[in-house]
Amino acid sequence: MTSTSRRGHDRTEAIMRTMLELGRETGYARLSIEAVARRAGVGKHTVYRRWTSKGALLLDSLLSLHRHDLDYPDTGDVRADLRAQIHRVADLMTAPPFGPLFRALVAEAQHDPDVATALHAQFTRPQEERTVARLNTARDRGELSPDFDLDLAMAILSGPLYFRFLITREPLTHEYVDQVLDALFAGMGPR
Amino acid sequence: MTSTSRRGHDRTEAIMRTMLELGRETGYARLSIEAVARRAGVGKHTVYRRWTSKGALLLDSLLSLHRHDLDYPDTGDVRADLRAQIHRVADLMTAPPFGPLFRALVAEAQHDPDVATALHAQFTRPQEERTVARLNTARDRGELSPDFDLDLAMAILSGPLYFRFLITREPLTHEYVDQVLDALFAGMGPR
Numbered sequence: 001m002t003s004t005s006r007r008g009h010d011r012t013e014a015i016m017r018t019m020l021e022l023g024r025e026t027g028y029a030r031l032s033i034e035a036v037a038r039r040a041g042v043g044k045h046t047v048y049r050r051w052t053s054k055g056a057l058l059l060d061s062l063l064s065l066h067r068h069d070l071d072y073p074d075t076g077d078v079r080a081d082l083r084a085q086i087h088r089v090a091d092l093m094t095a096p097p098f099g100p101l102f103r104a105l106v107a108e109a110q111h112d113p114d115v116a117t118a119l120h121a122q123f124t125r126p127q128e129e130r131t132v133a134r135l136n137t138a139r140d141r142g143e144l145s146p147d148f149d150l151d152l153a154m155a156i157l158s159g160p161l162y163f164r165f166l167i168t169r170e171p172l173t174h175e176y177v178d179q180v181l182d183a184l185f186a187g188m189g190p191r
Numbered sequence: 192m193t194s195t196s197r198r199g200h201d202r203t204e205a206i207m208r209t210m211l212e213l214g215r216e217t218g219y220a221r222l223s224i225e226a227v228a229r230r231a232g233v234g235k236h237t238v239y240r241r242w243t244s245k246g247a248l249l250l251d252s253l254l255s256l257h258r259h260d261l262d263y264p265d266t267g268d269v270r271a272d273l274r275a276q277i278h279r280v281a282d283l284m285t286a287p288p289f290g291p292l293f294r295a296l297v298a299e300a301q302h303d304p305d306v307a308t309a310l311h312a313q314f315t316r317p318q319e320e321r322t323v324a325r326l327n328t329a330r331d332r333g334e335l336s337p338d339f340d341l342d343l344a345m346a347i348l349s350g351p352l353y354f355r356f357l358i359t360r361e362p363l364t365h366e367y368v369d370q371v372l373d374a375l376f377a378g379m380g381p382r
Contacts, residue, residue, distance in 0.1 A: 159346075183343060
C-alpha cells in the first residue's frame with residue numbers, strides 16, 4: 001500500500017468506526033452523516049463520495065468492522081463449525097453496537113431498495129453461500145439426507161433467528177440456536 | 192349497538208380503510224396522520240384520540256381489516272389446515288396493500304418499542320397461540336413426536352417466511368410454504 005492509499009484506508013476506517021460509535025450513542029434514527037463527518041474530522045463530501053446514503057455507510061461499517069466475526073471456523077466437524085459460527089452471529093446480534101444497529105439496518109432495507117439489495121449481496125448471500133458449502137460437505141459425507149434442499153436448510157437455520165431478533169425479540173441464546181440446529185439435523189438426517 | 196356507537200364504529204372503520212388506501216398510494220414513509228384525517232373527513236384529533244402514533248394506526252388497520260384472513264380453517268386435518276392458513280398469510284404478505292404496509296410496520300417496530308410490543312401482542316402471539324394449539328392437537332393424535340418443542344416448531348414455520356419476506360425478498364410461493372411444512376413434519380415426526 002502506498003502512503004496515500006494508506007491514509008485513505010485509515011480515513012475510511014475512522015469514518016466507519018465513528019459511525020458505529022455515534023450510532024451506539026444516539027441510535028441510528030437520530031444520527032446524521034454530517035454528525036459522523038464532524039466527529040471523524042472530515043468534510044461531509046468525503047463521506048458522500050464513498051457512501052451514497054446513511055444506510056450504505058451503516059452496512060459497510062457493520063460488515064467491515066466485524067468481518068472476522070463472520071468467518072466460519074473449520075475444524076473438520078461440520079455440525080460443530082455451524083454451531084460455533086451461529087453462536088458467534090447470535091452473540092453479535094445480541095450486543096451493542098452490532099445488535100441495535102443491525103436491527104436499524106434491516107428496518108432501513110424495508111424502505112430503501114438499494115440498502116435491501118446491498119444487505120443481501122454483501123451480507124446475507126455470502127453467509128448463505130458459506131453455510132450451504134458446509135452443509136454440502138456434510139451431505140457428501142452422508143451426514144445429511146441427499147434429497148434435502150440446502151437452500152431450504154439455510155432458511156430453516158436463519159429464519160428462526162431473524163424471527164426472534166425482529167419479531168418476538170426474545171433473546172438469541174446459544175440454547176435456542178442449538179434447538180434449531182438439532183431440529184434441522186433431525187429432519188435432514190438420512191432415512 | 193346504539194346509533195351513536197354505530198356512527199363511532201363506522202368512522203373508526205373509515206379511518207382505517209383510508210389508512211390502507213393512502214398507504215398503498217403513497218407508501219407508509221410519506222404518509223401523515225393529517226393526510227389520513229383529511230381524506231377520511233375527520234379532524235386529526237379524532238385520529239389521535241384513538242391511536243397514539245402512525246404505527247399504532249397502521250397496525251390496527253392491517254389487523255382489523257384482515258381479521259378473517261388470519262383465522263384458521265378447521266377441517267379436522269391439522270396439516271391441511273396449517274398449510275391452507277399459511278398459504279393465505281403468504282398470499283396476504285405478497286400483495287398490496289397488506290404486503291408493503293406490513294413490511295413498513297415491521298420496520299417501524301425496530302425503532303418504536305410500543306409498535307414492537309403491540310405487533311407481538313396483537314398479531315404474532317395470537318397467531319403463534321393458534322398455530323401451537325393446532326400442533327398440540329396433531330401431537331395428541333400421534334402425528335408429531337411427543338418431545339418436540341411446539342414453540343420451536345412455530346419458529347421453524349414462521350422464521351423462513353419472515354426471512355424471505357424481510358431479508359432475501361424472494362417470493363413467498365405456496366411451493367416454498369409446502370417445503371418448509373414438509374421439512375418440519377419430517378423432522379418432527381414420531382421416531
